[in-house]
Amino acid sequence: MKILYISISGNTRSFVKRLQEYAANEHATNSAAPLIELTEIDDNTLPEEEAVPFFVFVPTYLEGGNGVDNGDQEILTESLREYIDYQENAAHCLGIVGSGNKNFNRQYCLTAKQYAVQFNTSLLADYELRGTNQDVKQIYEILKERAAQS
Structure with missing residues (x-):
């Protein structure tokens, strides 16, 4: 399973690396359990020529406000949005996983919800900040199930 992600503060990177380790451990005991390939997107990432199904992990960074009637402008994660929006990439997106801070x-x-709408795909799951071990396990199962359906 391929995961595209962006990480500004390191929380998303930490989570997807733990998810990748979890998948490797599952695969070690059950070869049918899929491994995870990670691609961190930044302003210098070039689009791939070969279309491969992927999942997107995106944190939320917005400009102030309450996120509904003001302050819903995404900041810092635009390079991931542009990558997905490039040519036919969005058609290969299997779903979005969002992260954020529940204090907001x-x-x-909100960024993950906006991506799901823009790219006509599902918001599969969410977790707070760096997530818990239970989040890792649950999200791996969700990704596995969704990948099997595609």
């Missing part, structure tokens, strides 16, 4: 109420995972 309505803004929690």
